[in-house]
Amino acid sequence: MRTHIRRYATPAHTYYADATGGNDANNGGAGAPLKTIGAVNALTFKPGDRILFKAGEVWSGTRLVLAASGRLGRPIAFGAYGAGAAPAITGDGNGAFYASSARSFYRLDGLDLRGGTYAVNIEGHDVVVQNCNIQDATATGLLLFATSTIYNVCILGCTIHNNAQSGIEAGADTLPGPANLQIGRVASYSNGTTVNHHGVYVKRANNVLIQDCNCYSNAGHGVNTRLYATNILVDRCYLHENGSQGIYSDTVSAGCNIVWRNLLSYLNTANGGYLGDNAVGVSVLHCTFVRNVLYAFGAEYATSLGNNIQGNIFFLDTANSSRTGPVRCQVAGNVSGNVWNYNLAYMKGAGTQKWANVGGTTYDLAGWQALTGTPDLNSVDGDPLFTAEFTSMVPGVGSPALGAGLAGLVPYDYVGVPRGTPPDIGAYEA
Numbered sequence: 001m002r003t004h005i006r007r008y009a010t011p012a013h014t015y016y017a018d019a020t021g022g023n024d025a026n027n028g029g030a031g032a033p034l035k036t037i038g039a040v041n042a043l044t045f046k047p048g049d050r051i052l053f054k055a056g057e058v059w060s061g062t063r064l065v066l067a068a069s070g071r072l073g074r075p076i077a078f079g080a081y082g083a084g085a086a087p088a089i090t091g092d093g094n095g096a097f098y099a100s101s102a103r104s105f106y107r108l109d110g111l112d113l114r115g116g117t118y119a120v121n122i123e124g125h126d127v128v129v130q131n132c133n134i135q136d137a138t139a140t141g142l143l144l145f146a147t148s149t150i151y152n153v154c155i156l157g158c159t160i161h162n163n164a165q166s167g168i169e170a171g172a173d174t175l176p177g178p179a180n181l182q183i184g185r186v187a188s189y190s191n192g193t194t195v196n197h198h199g200v201y202v203k204r205a206n207n208v209l210i211q212d213c214n215c216y217s218n219a220g221h222g223v224n225t226r227l228y229a230t231n232i233l234v235d236r237c238y239l240h241e242n243g244s245q246g247i248y249s250d251t252v253s254a255g256c257n258i259v260w261r262n263l264l265s266y267l268n269t270a271n272g273g274y275l276g277d278n279a280v281g282v283s284v285l286h287c288t289f290v291r292n293v294l295y296a297f298g299a300e301y302a303t304s305l306g307n308n309i310q311g312n313i314f315f316l317d318t319a320n321s322s323r324t325g326p327v328r329c330q331v332a333g334n335v336s337g338n339v340w341n342y343n344l345a346y347m348k349g350a351g352t353q354k355w356a357n358v359g360g361t362t363y364d365l366a367g368w369q370a371l372t373g374t375p376d377l378n379s380v381d382g383d384p385l386f387t388a389e390f391t392s393m394v395p396g397v398g399s400p401a402l403g404a405g406l407a408g409l410v411p412y413d414y415v416g417v418p419r420g421t422p423p424d425i426g427a428y429e430a
Contacts, residue, residue, distance in 0.1 A: 012046065012047070012048030012049050012050065012074070013029075013046070013049050013050075014029075014030070014049070014050040014051075014052060015028035015029070015034065015040070015043060015049065015050070015051045015052070016028055016029070016030060016032075016033035016034070016051075016052050016053075016054070016081065017033050017034045017035070017036075017037075017039075017040055017051065017052070017053045017054065017057075017059075018033040018034075018035065018053075018054040018057060019035060019036075019054070019057040019058060019059050020054075020057060021033065021054075022034050022035035022036075022054075023035050024036055024038075024039040028040075028043065033054065036059070036062065037059050037061075037062040037063070037064050037089065037091075038062050040064065041062070041064065041065050041067065044067075044068065045066075045067070045068040045076050046068070047069070047070040047071040047074035047075070047076065047105070048070065048074035048075075048076070049070075049076050049077075050076075050077045050078075050079065051076075051077070051078050051079075052078075052079050052080060052081040053078070053079070053080055053081070053087035053089070053111065054080070054081060054082050054087060055080050055081065055082040055083055055084035055085060055086065055087055056082070056083075056084030056085050056087070057087050057088070058087075058088045058089075058090065059087070059088070059089045059090065060089075060090040060091070061090075061091075061092055062091065062092055063089075063091040063092050063094050063095055063096060063097065063098055063116065064078070064089055064091065064096060064097045064098070065097075065098050065099070066097075066098070066099040066100075066103045066106055067103075068103070069102070069103050069104045069105055069106070069124070070104070070105030070106050070126075071105050072105065072126070074105070075105045075106050075107050075126070075128070076105065076106040076107075077106070077107045077109065078097075078106070078107070078108050078109070078111060079107075079108075079109040079110050079111070080109075080110045080111065085112070086110055086111055086112040086132075086133060087110075087111060087112060088111075088112035088113075088114060089111060089112070089113055089114070090114045090115045090136075091113075091114070091115055091116045091119070092116060093116055093117065094116045094117055094118070094121075095113075095115070095116030095117055095118045095119050095120065095121050095137065096113035096114055096115060096116060096119050096120065097111075097113055097119070097120045097121070098118075098121045099121075099122055099123060099124050099127070100123050100124065101123040101124055101147055101149035101150075102124065103123075103124040104124040104125045104126050104127070105125075105126045105127075106124075106126075106127060106128075107127065107128040107129070107130070108120070108128070108129045108130070108132055109128070109130050109131055109132070110130075110131045110132065111132050111133075112132070112133045113132055113133065113134050113135075114133075114134075114135050114136045114137075115136045115137065115138075116137060116138065117137065117138050117139045118137055118139055118140050118141075118142070118143040119134045119135065119136065119137040119141050119142065119163065120132075120134055120141065120142045120143070121143045121145070122142070122143070122144055122150065122153065123144075123145060123147055123149055123150060124149060124150065125149060125150060125151045125152050125153070126151075126152045126153075127152070127153045127154070128153075128154045128156065129142065129153075129154070129155045129156070129158060130154070130155075130156040130157050130158065131156070131157045131158065132158045132159075133158070133159045133160075134158060134159070134160045134161075134163075134167075135159075135160070135161050135162045135163060136162055136163065137163040137164060137165070138164050139163070139164060139165045140163060140165045140166050140167075140168070140169040141160045141161075141163035141166070141167045141168065141188075141191065142155065142158075142160060142167070142168045142169075143169055144168075144169070144170040144171070144177075144178045144181070145171075145172060147175070147176075147178075148176055148179075150170075150177075150178035150179070150181075151178060151179040151180045151181075152179075152180045153178060153180070153181050153182070154181075154182045154184070155168065155181075155182070155183045155184070155186060156182070156184045156185055156186075157184070157185045157186070158186050158187075159186075159187045160186060160187070160188045160189075160191070161187070161188065161189045161190045161191060162190050162191065163191045163192070164191075164192070164193055164197075165191070165192055165193070165197045166191055166192060166197045166198045166199070166200070166201040166218075166220075167186075167188035167189070167191040167198070167199050167200060167215075167218065168183060168186070168188060168199070168200045168201065169201045170201070170202045170203070170205050170208070171202060171203040171204040171205045171227070171229070172203065172204065173203065173204075173227060175204065176204055177202070177203055177204035177205035177206070177229070178205050178206075178208075179205065179206045179207050180206075180207045181202075181205060181207070181208045181209070182208075182209045182211075183200060183208070183209070183210045183211070183213060184209070184210075184211045184212055184213070185211075185212045185213065186200070186213045186214075187213070187214045187215075188200055188213065188214075188215045188218065189214070189215065189216045189217045189218065190217045190218065191218045191219065192218050192219030192220055192243070193219055194219055194220065195219060195220040195221075195243055195244045196220055197218065197219045197220045198215075198218055198219075198220040198221045198222070198223065198224040198242075199213075199215030199216070199218040199221070199222045199223060199239075199242065200213065200215060200222070200223045200224070201221075201224045202223075202224070202225045202226075202229055202232065203224075203225075203226050203227035203228075203229055204227050204228050204229060205229050205230075205232070206229070206230045206231055207230075207231045208225075208229070208231070208232045208233070209233050209235070210223060210225075210232070210233070210234045210235070210237060211233070211234075211235045211236055211237070212235075212236050212237065213237045213238075214237070214238045215237065215238070215239050215240075215242065216238070216239070216240045216241050216242060217241050217242065217243075218242045218243065219242075219243045219244075220242065220243055220244045220245075221242055221244050221245045221246070221247065221248045222237070222239030222240070222242045222245070222246045222247055222265070222268070223237065223239060223246075223247045223248070224245075224247075224248045224249075225247075225248075225249050225252075225258055226248070226249055226250045226251050226252065226276070227250075227251050227252075228251065228252060228253065228256070229249075229252060229256065229258065230252075230255075230256050230257060230258075231256075231257045231258075232256075232257070232258045232259070233259045233261070234247060234258075234259070234260050234261070234263065235259075235261050235262055235263075236261075236262045236263075236414050236415075236416075237263050237264075238263075238264045238266070239263060239264065239265045239266070239268065239272075240264070240265070240266040240267055240268065241266070241267050241268065241269075242268045242269065243268075243269050243270075244268070244269060244270045245268060245270045245271050245272070245273065245274040246263070246265030246266070246268040246271070246272045246273055246289070246292065247260055247263060247265060247272075247273050247274070248273075248274045248276060249274075249275060249276065249279045249282050250275070250276030250277050250278055250279050250301075251276075251277065251278045251279075252278065252279060252280060252281060252282065253278070253280050253281060254280050254281045254306055255281055256280070256281045256282070257281065258281065258282045258283070259282075259283045259285065260273065260282065260283070260284045260285070260287055261283070261284075261285040261286055261287065261410050262285075262286055262287065262410060262412075262413055262414045262427045263287040263288070263414075263427060264287075264288050264290070264393060264414060264427050265287065265288070265289045265290070265292065266289075266290050266291060266292070266390070266393075267290075267291050267292060267293070267320075268292045268293065269292075269293050269294075270292070270293065270294045271289075271292055271294045271295045271296070271297060271298045271328070272287075272289030272290070272292040272295075272296045272297055272314075273287065273289055273296075273297045273298070274297070274298045274300065275298065275299040275300070275301075275304040275307055276300070276301060276304065277301040277303055277304070278301070278303045278304075279299070279301070279303070279304045279307065280303070280304075280305055280306045280307070281306050281307065282307045282308075283307070283308040283309075283310075284297070284307065284308070284309045284310075284312060285308070285310055285311050285312070285409050285410050286310075286311040286312065286405070286409060286410045286413070286419075286423070286425070286426060286427055287311075287312045287313075287426070287427055288312070288313040288315070288393050288426040288427040288428070289312065289313065289314050289315060289326075290313070290315040290317075290390065290393060291315065291316075291317045291320055291321075291390060292316075292321070293320055293321055294321065294323055294328070295314075295316065295321075295323050295325070295326060295327060295328040295357070296314035296315055296316050296326040296327065296345070297309075297312070297314050297326070297327050297328070298327070298328040298329070299328070299329050299330070299334040299338060300328055300329070300330040300334070301330060301334075302330065302331045302333055302334070304330075304334055304337075304338070305333060305334070305337035305338060306337065306338065307338045307339070308338070308339045309338055309339060309340050309341075309343065310339065310340070310341050310342045310343065310405075310406060310409055311342050311343065311405045311406060311409050311410070311423070311425055311426070312343045312344070312425065312426065313343070313344045313345075313346075313384055313393075313395075313401060313425055313426040313427075314326035314327055314343060314344070314345040314346070315345075315346050315348065315384065316345075316346070316347045316348065316350075317347075317348040317349060318347060318348060318349035318350050319348070319349055323357065324354055324357050324362040325345075325347070325354040325355055325356045325357040325362050325363070326345040326346065326347060326354075326355065326356070327345060327355060327356035327357070328356065328357050329356060329357070329358045329359070330358075330359060331358075331359055332358060332359065332371065332372060334358070335356075335358060335368075335371050335372065335373050335375050336371070336372045336373030336375075337373070338373075338375075340373075340375035340376045340379070341375070341376055341377065341378050341379060341406065342376075342378050342379055342404065342405050342406045342409075342425060343376055343379045343425065344379065344380050344381065344382070344384060344400060344401050344404070344425045344426070345365070345379070345381050346381060346382060346383055346384060348383070352364070353365070353381055353382075355367075355368040355376075355381060356368050358371070364381075365379065365380075365381045378404075378406070380400040380401070380404050380425070381400070382400040383399075383400075384396075384399050384400070384401045384425075384426065385397070385398055385399040386399075387430075393426070393427065393428060394428040394430050395424055395425070395426060395428065395430045396430070399424075399430070400425075401424050401425040401426050401430075402424050402430055403420065403422050403423070403424060404422070404424070404425050405419075405422050405423040405424055405425045406422065406423070407419070407421045407422050407423060409423070410423070412429075413427060413428050413429040414427040414428050415428070417429045
């Protein structure tokens, strides 16, 4: 006779916390909420458990620390209940939330996490941080430090701002960084105090998607992907009014597979896009770089080689830039050592149109095309005729950008419209 034993998952619990009406002598159940973060930290969580903080309440002085892990399909979840502002956890000098490398399968949803060295510090794997406000850290807002234990992390729909260093920092200078990281629909702004602090900063990471993000008014770059980062796609992001570059990459090697595509880079204090020292193997496809204070785009080191730069609009406005061409190359090798084609360049307010400055010498399109490497043989110059200049960067009727691109580079545009055959140059398909 065969006996069948059916195994059931341990039922999940939902715990509640109310900073005003709670009591740490309660069991944390519905109608009997806990009061303090210390009491929440003392709970023994099991996979699938939920911990809900009352909306409109504020907890300060103690960091929320995860002391257990969920499992696949049954994450431990921290969230909110009730109506009102997101529950705020200001934490202690270390931060508002911490989970060590031993903790995995958990999520933070709809919380206001503030202060400390790192407002949110994540070291484990299979993590979702969504719909959270993260601010006022004395260093980085959301830190994913360099460790092989950080993978399968999603940061979605968050607002990250007013942190003393970068908004999001994933990885470190000398150690392997995170893997399988998605950063989507994030607004990262007003972060940092020097040009070394960025909206999103990724280094030594692998397989990263940064998509539909709005990075602005940061002290450094909007997005910085560097230091041997691999398989990085930055897509459909608006990068504007940052203190340095809109987007930047350096110290990456052939085969790194870093792709910038469908980006709007506007009014940044330095360049719209910048390939720095040892930037190799970066693809810059169907981006629109407009009214940046230095150049629209630069490849400014002798080692910025092997990159693919196609389908972009480089727009320089002489009203806010004294530069002599939309594109800047430091040496002739930046011309012949990279692929340049199907682009559009324009200098608003210039009596004579120029395409690029190469080592201090300025060239119009014909002169640029005659250089070694014959760049941009299928490119055009002229006013892109935006439908509403600087508020809508869609090429208008009669624009030389219309139908002037190369089919197959990018399947859709900045707002998800399928590309035509041939496509329009720039981030938008008109």
